[in-house]
Amino acid sequence: MSALIEARGLTIHRPGSAETVLRDVDFRIDPQEIVTVVGPNGSGKSSLVRALLGHMPLAAGHVARRPGLRIGYVPQRVQIDTAMPMTVRRFLSLPRRINDAEARTALERTGVHGIDRRQLAQLSGGQFQRVLLARALLHRPHLLVLDEPTQGLDQPGIVAFYQLIADLRRDTGAAVLMVSHDLLVVMRASDRVVCLNGHVCCEGTPEHVSTAPAYRALFGAEAQGALALYRHHHDHAHDDGCLADDGRGHAARTHHA
Template sequence: MSALIEAHGLTVLRPGGRDTVLQGVDFRIDPQEIVTVVGPNGSGKSSLIRALLGHMPLAAGRVTRRAGLRIGYVPQRVQVDTTIPMTVRRFLSLPRRVSDGVAARVLARTGVEGVGARQLTQLSGGQFQRVLLARALLHGPHLLVLDEPTQGLDQPGIVAFYKLIEEVRRQTGAAVLMVSHDLLVVMRASDRVICLNGHVCCEGTPQHVSSAPEYRALFGAGSEGTLALYRHRHDHDHDHDRDRDAACLHPRRQSGAS
């Protein structure tokens, strides 16, 4: 088996067993691949993740995972009880204690070195997401699963986080499966994009998906403009990386690129 996870004919019912949330979905992710799942609210994106991880029962189909597969998971929402003191270092050791050296390495890898002694409640949104990613990296996963990892971040924070994901993939060799609604930037690092709406509407490279009629039907007739950054050709220089990212984030019709 070359795939890390593979699914065939995956069908999932909503709680109560009456309505179908996913129907006949085929899926695979290979080593070191970055796959992004997009779709409107209620399209079954998070249900797909939970089914692939074995957290949700299947009504039909099958899911196969590579033997010994290690998965690092960043869930969509993490509730922190603000009345309970919890440092970053302690958080990284739940439920299984890790050494100070390991904790320091994963925090450095995600760009938040030195925050180990800080309370979780003192972190910014971007810092907290990086701590969650560090926790997911603790045990050397073969696959990182990120469910809406940039919720609550502003646009510069979103761009920085996805840059970090690209770097983590290069450093660790882990595959990445992401669910996101951030159509402006989410596909930037993706090898493959899956557009979901209860079933797989279309999939392929970001360029292929952005031009697919099914994608435009879901996100609007002008949605191809949201992916202009993936096709943008630089014919000028920027002084700073931040300037380059800001310029590329605008749809082509707004940026004046031809």
């Protein structure tokens, strides 16, 4: 299969009930692609990710993963007992022991070199997110999956984190699947956006999704701001000769309930 992960007709019920969280979702992510899933609270974003990873049962449909696919996962929440001493270095060796060189390289890659002996409880929110990302990179994943990776970060921290993700894609060749509510930054950071609200409302390039009626209906004025930021970045990147067509030819599609 050419895709890293592909889902067809995916339907998910809320655990322990017949309530439908997602219905009839088609999804795929290709090598070296950055895809971001957006949607309001309760729209099924995290459920989609868990189903794609095989952590949630399907009511209908199927998910196919490329044989031998290595996935690095940064979950939405990680509970750390601050009363228990735990250094960054020790955390990186859970559950698989790694050597000092591997730990140092991973931390350097995510911009937090030199904190390996610090306690997790002493880290800022931004540092902790980068440590989680370093841990996800240790197994040289083909796909990075990030579920709301910038929760608790301020706006400069959010922008810096998404720039780091773009750099990692370029340097490692890994594809990136993100769940995010940071519309103003997502439009600048993604190759393709998938908008959920219990089903796929619309999908395509950031510019196409931003102008889709379903997207505007869900996000209103914030959608307009995201489009303005995307166009600003897009135009300036062309002026500097930095942004070119990625050659994937993804077309926007609008889906009806």
